[in-house]
Amino acid sequence: MIGLFKPKLSPLWSFRKEGAMWLSQFLDNGNLIVERRVGERRAVLSERRVSFFSLDAQTGKPIWDDFMLKDERGNLVGEGWWVGLELTHKHLFYLHGYVAPRIPEHRGLWALDAQTTRLVWKNDAISFVARAGDEFLVYRPIDNDDFAERRYFVLNALTGETLRELSAKEADAFRNAAIDVATAQGVTLPTRHDAFSPDFNRFKSLAEKATSAKNVVAGYDVIEFGDRLILGYHEQTDKIVLTQSGSPVKALVYKLFVLENGKPIYADLLGEAMSGLLTDGFFLRANRLYFTKNQNALVALEL
Numbered sequence: 001m002i003g004l005f006k007p008k009l010s011p012l013w014s015f016r017k018e019g020a021m022w023l024s025q026f027l028d029n030g031n032l033i034v035e036r037r038v039g040e041r042r043a044v045l046s047e048r049r050v051s052f053f054s055l056d057a058q059t060g061k062p063i064w065d066d067f068m069l070k071d072e073r074g075n076l077v078g079e080g081w082w083v084g085l086e087l088t089h090k091h092l093f094y095l096h097g098y099v100a101p102r103i104p105e106h107r108g109l110w111a112l113d114a115q116t117t118r119l120v121w122k123n124d125a126i127s128f129v130a131r132a133g134d135e136f137l138v139y140r141p142i143d144n145d146d147f148a149e150r151r152y153f154v155l156n157a158l159t160g161e162t163l164r165e166l167s168a169k170e171a172d173a174f175r176n177a178a179i180d181v182a183t184a185q186g187v188t189l190p191t192r193h194d195a196f197s198p199d200f201n202r203f204k205s206l207a208e209k210a211t212s213a214k215n216v217v218a219g220y221d222v223i224e225f226g227d228r229l230i231l232g233y234h235e236q237t238d239k240i241v242l243t244q245s246g247s248p249v250k251a252l253v254y255k256l257f258v259l260e261n262g263k264p265i266y267a268d269l270l271g272e273a274m275s276g277l278l279t280d281g282f283f284l285r286a287n288r289l290y291f292t293k294n295q296n297a298l299v300a301l302e303l
Contacts, residue, residue: 011301018296020038028089031063051065107126108122121159152165152166187283191223207231210259241274258301258303268291
């Protein structure tokens with residue numbers, strides 16, 4: 001279907017770079033901060049690297065590239081691997097570390113200027129919880145003899161200054177009042193409709209009719225946008241590939257379509273010979289669709 005299909009839409013831009021584009025978030029000026037992970041997952045730790053780059057969202061051209069977080073002595077934080085993008089806010093982006101390798105709990109917060117990558121403030125003893133306006137809710141672990149406790153604080157997101165301490169109940173109220181990152185950035189993520197979803201049969205019928213879908217695994221990822229519908233799904237193939245643990249499985253491909261009044265106007269393959277499921281491989285912001293292709297390319301499509 002995709003190979004024979006002549007699209008009516010074409011990408012606004014495409015930016016490709018070696019490694020897996022792991023996470024991307026928007027700044028207030030619309031530009032993107034992207035986290036990139038390079039290295040075989042089964043390789044030794046010293047061969048793994050996480051770097052970050054910024055893209056002009058209008059052109060897809062890099063503003064800066066290959067930034068890696070270092071401490072005051074010039075050493076890579078988290079051995080160059082145990083670092084990630086926490087969030088963006090106004091003109092800053094925030095990176096986090098981890099409590100320890102292979103412990104998924106985030107620890108530490110570094111605030112950096114998105115134009116220059118200059119460090120604005122840092123606190124390596126806290127963990128981010130939520131944001132409301134220019135305030136961050138964070139916690140600091142307190143170890144007692146019998147059990148671990150958390151002390152909650154509110155920080156000024158722009159300066160890192162501690163504004164006040166909160167009780168656990170007050171922290172819950174702050175967290176409940178905060179909005180999630182996707183909503184704060186005006187991003188719409190796809191909804192996955194599986195066999196237990198009320199709209200599953202509607203999207204299944206539409207996919208089979210409009211895109212010749214077959215051997216679909218794990219349902220359909222959908223964003224409805226006026227008279228257009230963005231539709232993605234995994235198809236199972238007969239090709240055998242290995243999982244990260246070395247087990248053989250049938251490979252998956254991930255297909256993406258933009259439908260207008262039930263007819264395809266754009267189609268693409270976001271992944272081939274995949275050993276696992278793609279999660280949130282595309283998203284919508286304003287009237288622009290963004291998606292990652294084969295993990296190493298970020299594409300923008302104007303709808």
